[in-house]
Amino acid sequence: MLDPYKIREDFPILKRKINNHPLIYFDSAATSQKPRQVIEAIKEFYEKHNANVHRAVHTLSQEASELYENAHEEVAKFINANGMEEIIFVRGTTEAINLVAYAWGLRNLKREDEVLVTLMEHHSNIVPWENLSKINGFQVKYAEVKDDGTLNYEAFENAISDKTKIVCLPHVSNVTGVINDVKRVVKMAHECGSLVLVDGAQSVPHLPVDVKDLDIDFLAFSGHKMLGPTGIGVLYGKRRVLEEMEPFHGGGEMIREVTFDTITRRCSISWNDLPWKFEAGTPNTCGGVGLMAAVKYLKDVGMENVKAHEETLTGYVMHLVQECKKVRIHGPKDASVKCGIIPFGVDGLGSHDVALFLDGYGIMIRSGFHCAQPLHEKFKLKSSARVSFYVYNTREEIHRFVDVLKETERF
Amino acid sequence: MSIVEDYVARIEETCGEERDFVVMFKYDKKDEAITKILEKATIKKSISRIIFExxxxxxxxxxxxxxxxxxxxLKDNDELKKILCDLLL
Known part of the structure; x- marks a missing residue:
């Protein structure tokens, strides 16, 4: 079992007061707070090991390179990848998806092809494909979502065909917290010869994810949503698929050789090994080190424990909000089919009003579209308020939240 | 419009169909701003000085x-700034 009170001791920011109230942070789906183990790892890197990686023979560079490579290895183990060759460090989920779109999609998607995404997608898994379709001329198709917020698998199956070259879906919806049956989708997609890209931004931080078991081709996720620093994220890719791909960005680090032919007066370029082929330029070494510390922290806590804790908190909110007459929960009410994300509305108040009201009591929540406008349009919602939990949240905080929510009903 | 700059730290145009404008007053000027606004605007509803309509x-x-x-x-940022200017003068 996870002890959130013990865990909270590791998070200095949770000792803060906001608007004269103890901080209650219910916006972890946007970004998580950071434990001192991550903060210390970053501080120690800059105080003791900072140097450019893979470029120099001096001791500091060797230390930095080893730390950076170890970070790839730790992440590989965390999601059960085959090794660091399958782990590309990027800025975050958005860059990871853009990498696939432009490094794989630009060269492989033709006019007659289709890309299948879902209506519950974050904008970061829509916009790169729509942008690319304007260049390559392929069609982007959208799989339907049921009224309860779950994926319509029958419609999904009907939408996949031999024209589908890549299927993209979120493992967990960032609006409803619904956990999608990725294995079911992978089976359908692979039978049609399509690749599968999973947006793991809301799953990798909150539940055990095993890329081999899921048999997915790509997995994108962000460090800052899983206790790590901002500016570092991960693209997992099956080695075979990554090897067939051309690089995304060009520059230092990603090349093995750039030779100049004095006769043709052109350069001949060969790529570096995986994963460096996709990591052009000086990387975010410190971000990688911070992410490694975050992964170690989560492994110590245990991802099954993280999932169970959030399920308990979600069920607790569902139970308590029944006392609130004006509060409407959107999406599934069953905590077991979702991660710790709950979208809701309060009759007579806009989502930003609710967020500003709760802010007055030190409770931080998200409001708006959460970068998922199509799903809001599907639900005919102008916007929504959203609470999201993590390892450091407690039942007492939920009690406080629901008490304050009841206050809004007086308005 | 300099009165707005004196009191306002940030203006955020929110996402969502409503396209609301959220105005954040400077921390050290917020109480003064609230007093001025409450003197000029008409209170329709309130909950214990936490929220006023x-x-x-x-x-x-x-x-x-x-x-x-x-x-x-509101039409745009300019209309917002004009209202804020009148409220904070």
Whole structure:
């Protein structure tokens, strides 16, 4: 079992007061707070090991390179990848998806092809494909979502065909917290010869994810949503698929050789090994080190424990909000089919009003579209308020939240 | 418009179909701003100085004790700044 009170001791920011109230942070789906183990790892890197990686023979560079490579290895183990060759460090989920779109999609998607995404997608898994379709001329198709917020698998199956070259879906919806049956989708997609890209931004931080078991081709996720620093994220890719791909960005680090032919007066370029082929330029070494510390922290806590804790908190909110007459929960009410994300509305108040009201009591929540406008349009919602939990949240905080929510009903 | 710069730290145009404007007053000026606004606008509803529903020249908006305000159905940033200027003068 996870002890959130013990865990909270590791998070200095949770000792803060906001608007004269103890901080209650219910916006972890946007970004998580950071434990001192991550903060210390970053501080120690800059105080003791900072140097450019893979470029120099001096001791500091060797230390930095080893730390950076170890970070790839730790992440590989965390999601059960085959090794660091399958782990590309990027800025975050958005860059990871853009990498696939432009490094794989630009060269492989033709006019007659289709890309299948879902209506519950974050904008970061829509916009790169729509942008690319304007260049390559392929069609982007959208799989339907049921009224309860779950994926319509029958419609999904009907939408996949031999024209589908890549299927993209979120493992967990960032609006409803619904956990999608990725294995079911992978089976359908692979039978049609399509690749599968999973947006793991809301799953990798909150539940055990095993890329081999899921048999997915790509997995994108962000460090800052899983206790790590901002500016570092991960693209997992099956080695075979990554090897067939051309690089995304060009520059230092990603090349093995750039030779100049004095006769043709052109350069001949060969790529570096995986994963460096996709990591052009000086990387975010410190971000990688911070992410490694975050992964170690989560492994110590245990991802099954993280999932169970959030399920308990979600069920607790569902139970308590029944006392609130004006509060409407959107999406599934069953905590077991979702991660710790709950979208809701309060009759007579806009989502930003609710967020500003709760802010007055030190409770931080998200409001708006959460970068998922199509799903809001599907639900005919102008916007929504959203609470999201993590390892450091407690039942007492939920009690406080629901008490304050009841206050809004007086308005 | 310099009066707005004196009191306002940030203006955020929110996402969502409503396209609200959230005004955040400077921390050290927020109490003064709230007092001025409450003197000029008409209070329609309130909950213990945490949230006020107000109207001013047929425009309704909400003011929060934390030093934030939310305005709806405005044409643009210029209209918002004009209202803020009149409220804060």
């Amino acid at each position: 107000l109207t001013f020249r047929n425009i309704s908006f909400r003011l929060y004790g934390t030093g934030k305000a939310i305005f709806r159905n």
